[in-house]
Amino acid sequence: MVRLFTLLCSVWWRFMMVSVGLLLGSQVACAQAAQAPVEVRVPFAPSPVTGSDGLVHVAYELHVTNYYSSTGTLHLQHVTVLEDKTSRVLANFTAVQVNSLLAHPAEKADTTGVVLEAGKRVVLFLWLTLPPGRPHPRLLRHQLAFTTSNGARQLVDGVRTSIVTAPPIALDAPLRAGPWLTHEGPGNPYAHHWNGIVVVNGQTTIPQRYAIDFFGLTPDGHALRRVSLEQLKTSAHADWVGFGADVLAAADGIVRDMRDGEPNQAVLASPSSPTDVTERTLMGNFVVLEVAPRVFVHYGHLQPGSVQVKVGDRVRRGAVLGRLGQSGNANAPHLHFLVSNSAAFEESEGLPFVFRAFDCLGSAKIHQVLNQAEQVTIEPRFQKSSRQQLPLDGSVVTFK
Structure with a gap:
C-alpha cells in the first residue's frame, strides 16, 4: 500500500512538473515572441x-x-x-x-x-x-x-x-537607336531615383521608383567623343554623345504638362539645391504625357527651345517631343525618364513599365563610359533581344 501510494505520488509529481514545465515554456515562448510596439x-x-x-x-x-x-x-x-x-x-x-x-x-x-x-x-x-x-x-x-x-x-x-495583378504599361522607344546606358535604373536601391522619398502635402511617395537616366554612348561604349577624364569638367555639351538626340513619345497620349525656355546647366556643375521638390524645380524643360488612365510618362532635362508640344496636344507614338539636353537639376546631358500615376511629380508613385522591343547588349558602369582611356567591357550578362521587358540598372540597350 505504501509502495502504491509512493508510486502514485511520484506519477502525480511528474505530471505536475511536466504541466508546470509546459506552462513555463509557453510563457518563455510568449516572452520571446512578444509583439513589438x-x-x-x-x-x-x-x-x-x-x-x-x-x-x-x-x-x-x-x-x-x-x-x-x-x-x-x-x-x-x-x-x-x-x-x-x-x-x-x-x-x-x-x-x-x-x-x-x-x-x-x-x-x-x-x-x-x-x-x-x-x-x-x-x-x-x-x-x-x-x-x-x-x-x-x-x-x-x-x-x-x-x-x-x-x-x-x-x-x-x-x-x-x-501584389498588383494588372500588367505594367507597354511602351515604345523614347529615343532612337543607341546604344544607351540605363544609369541609376530599376533594381538599384542605392540609386538616387528609388531612394528619393518625397514628403509633401501630407503624403510620402517615391515618384522615381523605376526611373532611368539614359546616357548616349559611342559604338565603343563611351559617353563622350575625344574627351579625356581630365577634360570632363571643361567639356562642351556637344561632346556628349546623346546631346541633341530626338526624344520621342513612347505611346499615344495627351500632353498634361510641359515647360520650355530653361537654360542648360554647365557640364558637371553642381546644381543649386531646389527650394521644393516639383517637376519645375527638378526637371528643367520637360513634357508629361498621359498615355492611359492614371499613367503618365515624364521626360526631363530637355534642351531649351526644343519642346515641340503644348498642354492639351494629342500626340502619336514616335512623335518628337523635344531634344535631349541638360536643363534643370542635372550635371550632365541625359534624358530623365519615368512613369508615374500622376501628372504632378511631387504627389505621384513610380510605376513599372516595359518596352515592347529593344536589344540588350550587356551592362556597363558609369565610371567606365566616362573615361576615354578605359576600354569599356560590356558584360554580356543580359545580352539578348528583349520583348516586353524593363531595362535594369546598368544595362546597355539599343532600340528597334
Whole structure:
C-alpha cells in the first residue's frame, strides 16, 4: 500500500512538473515572441515586372517606425518575406543583410541589426525576384524580429501587402537607336531615383521608383567623343554623345504638362539645391504625357527651345517631343525618364513599365563610359533581344 501510494505520488509529481514545465515554456515562448510596439507598413503595393535579366521582380518599401519613446532603442535583426497563402519563404534577411536594405547602409554593418531609435523610422527597399515557373503570389506577408536594449526578443508578424495583378504599361522607344546606358535604373536601391522619398502635402511617395537616366554612348561604349577624364569638367555639351538626340513619345497620349525656355546647366556643375521638390524645380524643360488612365510618362532635362508640344496636344507614338539636353537639376546631358500615376511629380508613385522591343547588349558602369582611356567591357550578362521587358540598372540597350 505504501509502495502504491509512493508510486502514485511520484506519477502525480511528474505530471505536475511536466504541466508546470509546459506552462513555463509557453510563457518563455510568449516572452520571446512578444509583439513589438512597432508600426510596419507598405505605402504602395508592388507590381510584378519582367526585367532585362528575364526574371520577374517586385520593388517596394517597408516603413518601420519605433513608435513610443518609452520603448527605447530596438535592433532590427531579421526580415522574412513569405507568400501569404502557402507561407513559402520568398526572401530572408539577417542582421547584416538587413543593413543592405537601407538606402544608405552603414559602412560597417552592426551584427546586432539595424538600429531603430525610439520615435524614429527606417525605410527598407526590397527588390524581390519571384520564383519562376509558378503563379505569382497575390499577397505577401512579412515577419520582423527585433531585440531590445536589454536583449529581449520582439516580433512583428502579419504585415501584408497585395501584389498588383494588372500588367505594367507597354511602351515604345523614347529615343532612337543607341546604344544607351540605363544609369541609376530599376533594381538599384542605392540609386538616387528609388531612394528619393518625397514628403509633401501630407503624403510620402517615391515618384522615381523605376526611373532611368539614359546616357548616349559611342559604338565603343563611351559617353563622350575625344574627351579625356581630365577634360570632363571643361567639356562642351556637344561632346556628349546623346546631346541633341530626338526624344520621342513612347505611346499615344495627351500632353498634361510641359515647360520650355530653361537654360542648360554647365557640364558637371553642381546644381543649386531646389527650394521644393516639383517637376519645375527638378526637371528643367520637360513634357508629361498621359498615355492611359492614371499613367503618365515624364521626360526631363530637355534642351531649351526644343519642346515641340503644348498642354492639351494629342500626340502619336514616335512623335518628337523635344531634344535631349541638360536643363534643370542635372550635371550632365541625359534624358530623365519615368512613369508615374500622376501628372504632378511631387504627389505621384513610380510605376513599372516595359518596352515592347529593344536589344540588350550587356551592362556597363558609369565610371567606365566616362573615361576615354578605359576600354569599356560590356558584360554580356543580359545580352539578348528583349520583348516586353524593363531595362535594369546598368544595362546597355539599343532600340528597334
